[in-house]
Amino acid sequence: MSAVPSTQTALLLSAPGTPFTVSTRAVPVPGAGQVLIKVHAAALNPIDAMMQKAGHLFTEWPAVAGNDGAGEVVALGEGVHEVQVGDRVLFQCWFTVDRGTFQQYAIADAARAIKFPKTITYDEAATIPLCFFTAALGYYGTYDVAVDTMQFRGIGLDIPVGEGAGKYKDEPILIPGGASSVGQFAIQLAKLSGFNPIITTCSKSNESYCLSAGATHVIDYKTVPYTSLASHITSNITSKPFKVIYDAVSTEDSQAASWSILSDTEGLGSKAGTGGKLVITLPPAKSIASELDEKQFAKNGSKSASWAYGNGNGQPTQADANKLARALEGWLIEGKIKPNKVELLPGGLSAVDSNVGRFHSGGTSGAKLVVRPFETIAPA
Template sequence: MGTKIKALVLQAKGGEQVVKEVDKPVPKAKPNAAIPGEIGDLLVNVKAVALNPVDWKQADAGFFIDAYPVTLGSDAAGIVEAVGEGITEFSVGDEVLAFTKLGVPGGYGAFSEYSLFEAATTIKKPPFFSWEQAATIPVGTLTAAIGLYHELNLPLPTENPSWFREEFILIWGGSSSVGSYAVQLAANTGLSVIATASPKNHDYLRSIGAAYVIDYNAPDVIDQINSITNNQLKYVFDIIGSESSNIGLKVLAPNGKLAHTSEGPTDTKDDVQIKRVVLGVAHRDTQGFLKTVNKLAKVIEQLLFEGRIQPNNIEVIEGGLNGIPSGLQKLKEGRVSATKLVAKFD
């Protein structure tokens, strides 16, 4: 019998998630693969996990789940305890954060005392971030980076881009986790960020780099955007849904680009590119996508160590693993705003 650890286990689609004893996972070696970058596993002693809407949606609907029983959770930070054979960029004792494999049984879920982190989507943790802060970073930053740099094809902030004239981007849902990281990344890239949020979050968005903040409920929201951009808006990143994506289409100039993380627009516009942002397929490596995510992870790591990205605001939920189900219910009911729920493990 192997060593036992505690993990939050989902037995069936739509079922209850319960803390149980499971076998401590063992990291796999780096396979012989043509994909550059670090693949293969790290075994990590998890110190904190962040909760995401995808966690309760997965549990309810069963998407991206390969088999049951399974441990969910994909946003975590901890200390490397073992390294899969052939992996060179990480060592035992490294403090790391990662987007972990979604819905893959066998020790990959983050809601566990120990989890397997795939090295390609793991980032070293700067020492000036707490475990709780670090756990908020991976999913939000990588999703934002995919939207900005892969789908909208913006230059990377580490390439020191410069614009010959003011260039705007509209980020709809700026106070969400993905939105707040998108605001920071876009500002680091040199764009003038227009973000939407409820008024209570306007000061926060300005503090992390938004040049303009608009109340998304304002009746003249379209006029405000057009006035700021002089009808020359080229980029929209929507984190909310179809209605806001439709507004994005309306305010985009000809040949503009729209990226969306949720439901896309129901309207159409002939001269606009529309791209869906999906981080969850990274570990399934569709068409070499893991290589892209690995590259972006290294960009984010550099920005973190340079102090150019700040973590989300956090709210620590009580009870460690046992507190996660009630935290997910709070997320499901829409009772979380401009804050990331985090569970800390002793």
């Protein structure tokens, strides 16, 4: 094991709206319950561009972004027993400078540093944390918290381990946006939970990608527009009520279609009332917002919409995320959860600034953008 240096190469934001800049900063020291991870791979996400533009969620400047990381544990804080030095782990950021993944060494909570097998590369592992937790905490989370005008809530399904595995056998589920990173994990988890049929939407070019994740029916949204989705499903796939829909793309059209398809009275899970439950990854669209009360229940019924809280390190989600972290370790070993496809960007951290905008310009499809921090050319 090589010695941990005192300084490192990192990608800094000096203030909201400024470019990402390769610089140097001190290597952090893990506190109680934390680990220091040598970051071999970090993935880009749409939220990174939002954080760069407006400074959302950062608590100190200069800031280090990056939500997804995978690497090697190189130091332990006091009281850590979940992992050991040398373990290969994937992990999710928190919004402090020491915990962003766009740097060579980052801090993580040991309870949610997730070991993964050697059959998965560091690049692949880095595609998992944020979008896995966004999908899993939407399905299985027991949190229910209001932030400003938004209701963050998991719908309280049983985690598919032990007696929870396959519990929702033969319940249909709809997952718009199945080729997205969140959609891929939403499909895989729906399969573990027993849902069938698993219906998703994507472009024709990503059909095989969605089928390989576990979808049973793939609908090309360019051929069958969202305005025709309900009638297409009823005529060609199933007439059963949809008690759960996970809208992984959450556009205006997809939310409107999902809301219209969702059961008014029949639901699953322990949270969000007795009617059908729509999980969304963005705020409620105009088409459904007018139909929701302050808790995001339908004003004239029991169905509801819940915005998934995508970070397992937040106080409301830590208890759920700890359980999901241990479950994920087993699923990765068993091959039941697989990473996203990888698009490796050359140049290490230097590639982030010129690529992070691709999420909002249609420049990514069916793959996660990944960089290797140790391939960065350090500033002179």
